[in-house]
Amino acid sequence: MNLDRLDLNLFLVFRTIYSEGNLTRAARRLHLSQPALSHALARLREHLDDPLFVRQGHSMVPTPLARSLIEPVRQALQLLEQGLQQGSQFDPAHAQRNFRVALRPVLESTVLPRVMQRLSCLAPQVSLQALAPARQELAAELAAGRIDLALDVDLPLPEDILRQRVGTDTLVVVAAGGCLPAPPGLQQYLQAQHVAVSSRQSGPTVEDMALQRRNLQRRIALRCQHYFAACEVVAASNLLLTMPHSYAQVVARTLALDIQPLPLELPPLALYLYWHRHLDADPANRWLRELMLSQWKDGAADPG
Helix, strand or coil: CCHHHCCCHHHHHHHHHHHHCCHHHHHHHHCCCHHHHHHHHHHHHHHHCCCCEEEECCEEEECHHHHHHHHHHHHHHHHHHHHHHHHHCCCCCCCCEEEEEEECHHHHHHHHHHHHHHHHHHCCCEEEEEECCCHHHHHHHHHCCCCCEEEEECCCCCCCEEEEEEEEECEEEEEECCCCCCCCCHHHHHHCEEEEECCCCCCCCHHHHHHHCCCCCCEEEEEECCHHHHHHHHHCCCCEEEEEHHHHHHHCCCCCEEEEECCCCCCCEEEEEEEEHHHCCCHHHHHHHHHHHHHHHCCCCCCC
16 A cells, blocks of 8 residues: 555544444544545545445444554554653653754853753753764755754854854963963964864964964974863963963863963853754753753853
8 A cells, every 4th residue: 555645644543443342433533524534534544445344233343454453553643742742841850852052162162061060960861962063064954854952153154044153252371380370461362382272283272363363373393173182282281372261170170270361352152052943942942952052041051
C-alpha cells in the first residue's frame, strides 16, 4: 500500500469504530454524521481490500485483518498524539531532548558550567551539545535546524535570524603574575610584545582595529587560535594578551596571571542570543532561551 495516497485520518476512524463497536456511537464520538463516517470506512475498506468490520445485529465485529491492525494503529496514533502534544508545550522535568547550541570556545568556560548546573536540577534528562560552526555558516545552520540556539557577539545576520542582547563583556590586559603591578599606560602597552588570538589566519583583531583608528600599532610576537593556549604562553613569558574579562577570570584560577584594564577606550563587547524565526514560538526553544538569559539576569555571567 502506498501511504502517500492514503488519508491517515481514516485510521482514526478505524480506531474509533473498533473501540465503540457501533457506527452511531463512533460517529458521535468523532463529531461526524453517520453518512460521513460510513463513507470514510468505505474508503479504508477499498484501500485495504478488506471489509474490516462485519455487522452483527447492532454491532460491528472486526475481521481478522482488523484485529491484526488495531494494535499497530493504536500505537502509531498514540505516538502522533504525543508528538503533537509535546510540540505545543514543554515539560523540562520530564523532557528527553538534546539541544545544540553554537558557542565560541571562549564562552564555553564562562557559560556552560552554570547552564549545566541548572539543567541537572530543572531538566535531568535534557542534554546539551556545544558546537562552533564558522560564523559565515551560522545563519544556514540555524535555518536548517542543525543548531537550536547561538550565543555570540553582534553579527550581521539575515532578518529571519532573531536576536536578543543578553549581556556584555570587556577587554582587559593579561600578563604573568607580578609583571603588571599597576594598570599599563598606552605607551607601555605599545612598547610591549603581544599575543594575538584569532580564529582567522590573518587580519586585525578588535584591539588592533582600535589602534589603527588612532594610527597606532602594537608588536605581535605570537598569533594563535585559542585564549587558553595564549594564557599559558603569557604565564611563562613577558608577553601581554588582550582578552575578554570573563574568561580571563576563569583562567586566572589556574594560572598565575595579572588582569589589568585595557588602556584603550573601547565599547563593551555585546553578547547576543540568536535563533531562527521558525523557532520563535517553539516552547522548548523558548525555555532554553530563558535558561540562557538567566545567566545574565542574576549577574552570574556578566563581569560588569
